[in-house]
Amino acid sequence: CTSGLRACFPSPKMAAPVSLLVEFGGGAELLFDGIKKHQVTLPCQPEPWDIRNLLKWIKQNLLKERPELFIQGDTVRPGILVLINDADWELMGELDYKLQDQDNVVFISTLHGG
Amino acid sequence: GCAGRGRARHVGEGSAAAMCQAQEEYGGCDQPQRRPRVSCAQKCMKCKEASPVLVIRVGDAFCKACFREYFVHKFRAMLGKNRAIYPGEKVLLALSGGPASSSMLRQVQEGLSRETAKKLRFIPGIIYVDEGAVCGQSLAEREETLLQMETILQASGFPYHLAHLEEVFDLPSSILQRAPHSPAGPENSYKEAVEGFICQQRREEGGSPSLPERRIQEKLAELSMREAPGTEGLAAPGARLLGAVRTEQLVQLFGSVKTLTAKEELLQTLRNHLILHTARAQGYSKVMMGDSCTRLAVKLLTNLSLGRGASLAVDTGFSDDRHGDVVVVRPMREYSAKEIAFYNHLFGVPTVFTPALDTKALEKASIHRVIERFLFGLQAEFPSTVSTVYRTGEKLSTAPGDADPATGAAEPQHCLLCLCALDTNVEDGSALQAILVSEQLSQQRLPAASPAGRGCCPGAEEQRGCCMNTTAPGADARADFLPLLCYGCRLTIKDTTCLESLPLYVRSEAERRKCRAAMKLEIQEFLLEDEAVNPGES
Numbered sequence: 125c126t127s128g129l130r131a132c133f134p135s136p137k138m139a140a141p142v143s144l145l146v147e148f149g150g151g152a153e154l155l156f157d158g159i160k161k162h163q164v165t166l167p168c169q170p171e172p173w174d175i176r177n178l179l180k181w182i183k184q185n186l187l188k189e190r191p192e193l194f195i196q197g198d199t200v201r202p203g204i205l206v207l208i209n210d211a212d213w214e215l216m217g218e219l220d221y222k223l224q225d226q227d228n229v230v231f232i233s234t235l236h237g238g
Numbered sequence: 239g240c241a242g243r244g245r246a247r248h249v250g251e252g253s254a255a256a257m258c259q260a261q262e263e264y265g266g267c268d269q270p271q272r273r274p275r276v277s278c279a280q281k282c283m284k285c286k287e288a289s290p291v292l293v294i295r296v297g298d299a300f301c302k303a304c305f306r307e308y309f310v311h312k313f314r315a316m317l318g319k320n321r322a323i324y325p326g327e328k329v330l331l332a333l334s335g336g337p338a339s340s341s342m343l344r345q346v347q348e349g350l351s352r353e354t355a356k357k358l359r360f361i362p363g364i365i366y367v368d369e370g371a372v373c374g375q376s377l378a379e380r381e382e383t384l385l386q387m388e389t390i391l392q393a394s395g396f397p398y399h400l401a402h403l404e405e406v407f408d409l410p411s412s413i414l415q416r417a418p419h420s421p422a423g424p425e426n427s428y429k430e431a432v433e434g435f436i437c438q439q440r441r442e443e444g445g446s447p448s449l450p451e452r453r454i455q456e457k458l459a460e461l462s463m464r465e466a467p468g469t470e471g472l473a474a475p476g477a478r479l480l481g482a483v484r485t486e487q488l489v490q491l492f493g494s495v496k497t498l499t500a501k502e503e504l505l506q507t508l509r510n511h512l513i514l515h516t517a518r519a520q521g522y523s524k525v526m527m528g529d530s531c532t533r534l535a536v537k538l539l540t541n542l543s544l545g546r547g548a549s550l551a552v553d554t555g556f557s558d559d560r561h562g563d564v565v566v567v568r569p570m571r572e573y574s575a576k577e578i579a580f581y582n583h584l585f586g587v588p589t590v591f592t593p594a595l596d597t598k599a600l601e602k603a604s605i606h607r608v609i610e611r612f613l614f615g616l617q618a619e620f621p622s623t624v625s626t627v628y629r630t631g632e633k634l635s636t637a638p639g640d641a642d643p644a645t646g647a648a649e650p651q652h653c654l655l656c657l658c659a660l661d662t663n664v665e666d667g668s669a670l671q672a673i674l675v676s677e678q679l680s681q682q683r684l685p686a687a688s689p690a691g692r693g694c695c696p697g698a699e700e701q702r703g704c705c706m707n708t709t710a711p712g713a714d715a716r717a718d719f720l721p722l723l724c725y726g727c728r729l730t731i732k733d734t735t736c737l738e739s740l741p742l743y744v745r746s747e748a749e750r751r752k753c754r755a756a757m758k759l760e761i762q763e764f765l766l767e768d769e770a771v772n773p774g775e776s
Contacts, residue, residue: 150591234576
């Protein structure tokens with residue numbers, strides 16, 4: 125491979141890269157440079173991607189400021205709703221939901237002032 | 239159990255550690271119902287067929303269609319149950335661009351457009367208040383927000399009013415006076431009113447302009463009224479933002495408020511006055527506010543912390559009639575923030591997010607913030623928290639006011655700013671008396687502690703309020719002002735260092751009441767006693 129791109133070959137030991145549309149609303153977008161929609165591709169890794177890992181990844185790669193306004197511990201701050209493919213994450217297993225390619229994850233803040 | 243919840247957070251702060259410990263301690267005992275696990279495999283609890291898309295309350299899973307029906311029905315049931323809005327009445331919708339008020343607008347649109355006999359029958363208008371100056375937004379940002387809001391406002395088809403918070407400086411002092419109550423008819427007149435309205439509509443269908451045309455006519459009439467003072471310059475987006483003078487005054491006023499809590503309270507008070515003024519000026523007899531159940535639960539606890547317990551019923555109830563002629567109603571009060579957010583997302587309700595005073599503020603920056611965090615944190619673990627607070631609040635009702643012992647008036651005095659009945663009779667043994675005593679005691683020590691030249695009150699006469707201002711005349715004005723306010727508003731004003739920066743209508747009304755009270759005192763002995771005075775009074 126001459127272009128320098130890192131190619132990722134799915135194997136039984138590694139999860140395929142996961143492409144997601146991550147959206148922020150209700151004021152949460154303020155913590156992400158005001159950008160509401162983010163098309164992201166999560167890198168290959170041994171463990172399958174779930175919401176728990178996604179949050180860590182968001183904190184490291186997308187969050188611009190004040191992490192405590194978005195994340196509390198290993199979950200989202202109380203008051204932030206999570207929708208997976210337009211459904212309540214409570215129905216999908218919350219942090220344990222295993223992300224699939226082309227999933228849509230939406231974070232909506234219901235707090236006053238975002 | 240709690241110990242096995244797997245929340246192995248890396249605990250850094252002491253408070254988080256304490257919380258973790260507390261959780262483990264309570265792990266074994268009886269605890270309030272935690273969130274039950276609901277899975278996608280279950281069916282919608284209503285239709286039992288479709289897959290659920292959200293969980294509301296404690297474990298109730300709804301599919302999209304059933305949720306929509308539930309949501310829409312709740313709005314109409316709320317209005318119908320309270321019978322607060324008569325057909326043909328002009329109702330002003332207070333739109334902030336936030337999720338709850340935007341959802342409310344959508345419900346009004348849905349309700350008015352129905353073909354059935356159950357359709358809503360009032361005449362809506364919308365008001366949007368631009369508070370960008372106070373929230374630190376630049377002119378460009380405010381323009382941008384206004385453009386976005388105008389798109390929504392125009393799309394609604396209802397007449398709308400764009401107001402800027404700066405306009406409070408042009409309000410008349412009559413805003414602070416309780417107008418006579420419009421007499422509400424007896425129960426059955428509501429039904430008659432509806433029937434009469436339907437008959438009239440059927441008759442009108444032949445000759446007069448249809449509803450959309452009537453709306454356009456109203457809008458043109460409104461546009462021609464735009465020359466009224468305080469509303470000029472609304473024509474073009476550029477000229478829309480009133481003179482920099484007013485903006486500067488507003489910024490200065492809020493700059494002189496020391497705490498975020500007081501700023502928040504002052505902002506709400508001024509905003510309400512502005513909305514009320516628009517309602518009165520344009521002939522609206524009702525104002526609809528989009529406070530959700532969640533927001534009201536936070537407000538209830540916050541107000542308790544702010545010493546506003548006496549007015550909880552009007553502050554959080556369905557209808558708020560403190561102004562007399564214009565009644566404020568809260569039709570969204572049974573919707574949780576989650577329900578509203580889901581509805582807006584699933585059904586494309588447009589919202590415009592504007593940063594508020596406390597956006598990105600620190601956790602403990604204001605009482606509002608602290609309470610919100612507390613409630614939301616509890617709610618995450620115990621999903622009946624908010625509704626419990628809300629239901630407790632529902633049980634509150636307004637008690638008839640006590641006679642004011644100071645002036646002997648049969649009717650209670652009302653707070654200058656929030657128009658609630660004054661709750662500041664200093665009775666023996668009351669909490670207020672205890673607070674005042676400890677205030678006086680702590681201020682007696684102050685002249686000794688403060689450096690020379692900064693002590694405001696050398697003598698012992700003017701104890702109350704003297705340490706708040708460094709100039710003697712200021713201390714006088716403040717001491718005169720505070721008795722006109724309820725306890726909660728006093729706290730807000732105490733955090734305001736510069737009383738002179740308050741809008742003129744507040745200061746002139748304060749002056750008027752002070753003079754009136756002084757005059758009444760002078761002629762007290764010549765007044766004939768009212769027959770209605772309690773026999774127990776001397």
